[in-house]
Amino acid sequence: MPESLPKNDLLSVRNLKIEATSYPPGEPPKTVTLVENVSFDVQKGKVLGLIGESGAGKSTIGLSALAYGRGGASITGGQVLLNGKDILTLGRNGIRSVRGCKVCYVAQSAAAAFNPAHKLGEQVIEASLRHKIMTRPEAEKRALYLFKVLGLPNPETFGDRYPHQVSGGQLQRAMTAMALCPNPELIVFDEPTTALDVTTQIDVLAAIKHAIEETHTAALYITHDLAVVAQISDDIMVLRHGKTVEYGTTQQIIEAPNEDYTRALVSVRQTKREEAADQSNTLLNIEHISAGYANGFKVLHDVSMHLPKGQTLAIVGESGSGKSTLARVITGLLPPSEGTITFDGKELPKALRSRSKEELRRVQMIYQMADTAMNPRQTVRDIIGRPISFYYGLHGAQKTERVKQLLDQIEMGDRFLDRYPAELSGGQKQRVAIARALAAKPELILCDEPTSALDPLVAEGILNLLLKLQEETAVSYVFITHDIAIVRAIADSVAVMHRGKLVRFGPKSKVLSPPFDDYTDLLLKSVPEMEIGWLEKVLTTRKMESAGN
Numbered sequence: 001m002p003e004s005l006p007k008n009d010l011l012s013v014r015n016l017k018i019e020a021t022s023y024p025p026g027e028p029p030k031t032v033t034l035v036e037n038v039s040f041d042v043q044k045g046k047v048l049g050l051i052g053e054s055g056a057g058k059s060t061i062g063l064s065a066l067a068y069g070r071g072g073a074s075i076t077g078g079q080v081l082l083n084g085k086d087i088l089t090l091g092r093n094g095i096r097s098v099r100g101c102k103v104c105y106v107a108q109s110a111a112a113a114f115n116p117a118h119k120l121g122e123q124v125i126e127a128s129l130r131h132k133i134m135t136r137p138e139a140e141k142r143a144l145y146l147f148k149v150l151g152l153p154n155p156e157t158f159g160d161r162y163p164h165q166v167s168g169g170q171l172q173r174a175m176t177a178m179a180l181c182p183n184p185e186l187i188v189f190d191e192p193t194t195a196l197d198v199t200t201q202i203d204v205l206a207a208i209k210h211a212i213e214e215t216h217t218a219a220l221y222i223t224h225d226l227a228v229v230a231q232i233s234d235d236i237m238v239l240r241h242g243k244t245v246e247y248g249t250t251q252q253i254i255e256a257p258n259e260d261y262t263r264a265l266v267s268v269r270q271t272k273r274e275e276a277a278d279q280s281n282t283l284l285n286i287e288h289i290s291a292g293y294a295n296g297f298k299v300l301h302d303v304s305m306h307l308p309k310g311q312t313l314a315i316v317g318e319s320g321s322g323k324s325t326l327a328r329v330i331t332g333l334l335p336p337s338e339g340t341i342t343f344d345g346k347e348l349p350k351a352l353r354s355r356s357k358e359e360l361r362r363v364q365m366i367y368q369m370a371d372t373a374m375n376p377r378q379t380v381r382d383i384i385g386r387p388i389s390f391y392y393g394l395h396g397a398q399k400t401e402r403v404k405q406l407l408d409q410i411e412m413g414d415r416f417l418d419r420y421p422a423e424l425s426g427g428q429k430q431r432v433a434i435a436r437a438l439a440a441k442p443e444l445i446l447c448d449e450p451t452s453a454l455d456p457l458v459a460e461g462i463l464n465l466l467l468k469l470q471e472e473t474a475v476s477y478v479f480i481t482h483d484i485a486i487v488r489a490i491a492d493s494v495a496v497m498h499r500g501k502l503v504r505f506g507p508k509s510k511v512l513s514p515p516f517d518d519y520t521d522l523l524l525k526s527v528p529e530m531e532i533g534w535l536e537k538v539l540t541t542r543k544m545e546s547a548g549n
Contacts, residue, residue: 009041010083010218011065011186017077018060018069018242034060034073035242042186045216049233049250051226051265053455054426056239058222062188065220066103067095082185100127104179108191110171114163121159124178133182146177149214150207168319169200173207180215187212189221193228197318197482198526205231206539224455226265227528230254231535238262251532266530268456273467275492275508276311283309283476284330284444289339291329299325300336303502305495307444310474314491314508316481316523322500323480327446330478331365344443361391364437368449370429374421380407380432381417387439406435409472410465427458431465438469447479451486463490484527488512496520 018035035057042048050058060073067087069075079086087098099105104127107113114123124146125139134142140159147155150173163171172192179187189208193201209232212219223229229236229250236253238245238261246259257263284307292298300322307313315323328334330341332352341348343362349355367373374383384403388394394402404414410431421429430450437445447466451459467490469475479490487494487508494511496504498519504511516524525538 009081010044011042011220012081012084013041013061013064013078014039014081015078016061016064016075016080018057018064018073019076020069020073033242035064038078038239038242038244040237040244040247042218042220044185044218045212046234047212047219047221047232049229049236050220050222050239051224051229051236052239052245053224053458055241057242058224058239059190060242061239062190062220062222063105065186065188066099066105068099097131101131101133101182102184103186103188104182104184106172106175106179106187106189106192108194110168110175110192111163113175114171116163118162119159120161120163120166120174124159124174124181127178128182131182139181142181142183143177146180146211147174149211150174150177151203151210152177167200169196169204172196172204176204176208176211180211180217183215184217187217187219189219191223192221194223194225198484198528199318199522201228201528202526202535202538205535208232209535225528226254226268226456227530227534230530230532231528238265254530254532264457268460272488273490276308279308279311279493279507281308282306283344284313284478285340285342286326286330287340287342289326289329289336289341291325291334291336291338293334298337299500300329301500303339303497303500305493305502305505307476307478307493309443310470310476311492312470312477312479312490313493313495314479314481314487315495315497316484316487317497318482318523320499321497323482323497324448325500326497327365327448327478327480330446331363357391361440362442363444363446364440364442365446365448366430366433366437366450368452370426370433370450371421373433374429376421379418379420380424383421383432384435384439387436391440402439403435406439409438409469410435425458426454427461430454430462434462434465434469438473438475441473442475444476444478447477449481452481452483459486466490484512484524496523 016035016038020032020034021029022032023029038061040048050061052058063070064075064080067080075088080088082102087095121143124143128134128139129136143159144155147158152158152170152173193204196204221229221233233250236250237247240261246253246257246262253262254266257266286303286305289300289303291300303326315326317323325334329336332355335350348359381400381403384406385399388399388402407414407416412428412431451462454462463486470477481487491508493506494508495502496511503517504520528534
């Protein structure tokens with residue numbers, strides 16, 4: 001533990017152990033240890049970052065500060081001391097008096113945390129009224145103060161809006177206001193910016209940091225992004241497999257990590273692939289595409305770009321820029337209102353149902369959420385085998401042999417043949433999704449943010465796999481992302497989109513070099529760097545630029 005921490009801590013967790021019961025198919029139930037012998041301290045007004053890969057126990061540990069075990073998990077050992085009192089011994093009524101009052105929680109998805117039928121203001125002050133912490137006028141005054149601190153637009157009337165009437169970044173800040181309103185002693189932030197675009201993420205991070213400084217609330221900040229946690233935390237605990245890997249000050253963890261795993265996290269995705277010198281041999285040509293949805297809302301406006309054979313085109317932009325809509329147009333899921341898609345010199349039918357089996361085979365897709373893209377009742381053998389049967393008519397032993405080949409190709413092996421999606425990690429599921437796409441032997445794969453839900457080290461493994469497969473098979477990729485680091489790592493050419501329009505397109509070296517248009521400049525400056533004080537520098541630069549204008 002950091003030696004600088006004094007003994008008068010707000011939160012002290014000692015030798016925490018959390019277990020759950022697993023029910024393997026055809027086997028008796030067994031106890032699984034999720035968190036083992038974890039200890040840490042948080043002072044008032046300080047932030048402890050909990051970082052690690054999926055399954056490391058970050059959220060499970062964070063929720064223990066509310067004496068809560070989710071998904072059947074139980075706290076079976078240790079102490080959770082809040083101001084010296086073990087909240088695990090309080091009983092049901094005692095814990096109720098702590099949750100939403102002394103300890104509050106900010107979830108990853110603010111959209112799922114708000115009731116769409118109630119105004120934001122009413123929901124922000126609800127806990128303060130329910131716990132009788134303050135009167136309605138006092139709570140409303142407190143909410144207005146927090147709306148101002150968090151930089152929300154028109155703070156006097158912001159609370160009159162419904163959740164669907166504000167942006168994702170505004171909703172996440174409103175959720176932070178809801179957590180801060182009762183004047184809690186501790187807030188647990190569970191990946192509060194993971195679902196946000198980099199440009200929005202900066203605003204939310206700055207607002208959270210400012211609010212913590214203003215209110216002197218302590219916080220646990222859970223994330224898998226070390227560059228993000230470096231901007232907001234005083235101390236960092238690195239976790240893996242439910243155990244502490246390393247625990248120290250933010251400066252020590254970032255600048256002088258002691259453990260190999262921490263060093264790997266700090267150095268992840270530092271390499272860049274050089275772009276192809278010749279980008280003339282076009283496979284996919286997108287010309288003057290405009291498209292919208294049945295409600296008349298137009299999403300894409302006269303978009304044109306191309307992709308050479310065997311190369312990677314990265315389409316980058318924030319949420320709502322039209323990236324995924326363009327992918328739907330390419331696949332035929334959304335016929336465009338104007339423009340053409342030409343593949344290998346031949347115009348593709350606009351609608352999916354009008355395309356031949358061969359045209360379908362040549363263009364495949366890998367989705368962002370492998371969980372929702374797979375049938376949970378099918379084994380890996382069935383999931384990968386389906387396109388093999390559909391496109392090539394193989395069955396039985398021949399099909400199984402081809403599935404094994406693909407599992408070897410994605411570096412998993414045939415021991416996974418009969419596993420179900422629930423028995424796979426996030427990275428393994430995404431590898432299976434890649435194998436399913438490869439099973440059709442496509443010439444083009446559309447990758448729609450396939451690593452955004454993964455931890456940095458796992459994501460790096462997926463990116464390296466995709467690059468290796470490209471070298472082996474000469475497959476082309478359209479890679480949709482909002483992560484500039486990924487663009488630098490894998491792209492040959494880059495298209496920057498904003499509000500349905502193409503604002504910049506060309507070889508990676510040109511698109512990512514100045515002079516920039518205003519939006520590309522903002523996008524590039526918004527990518528968090530593994531540097532203490534980076535957030536403050538960016539905000540200072542923004543203020544200076546605004547003052548100059």
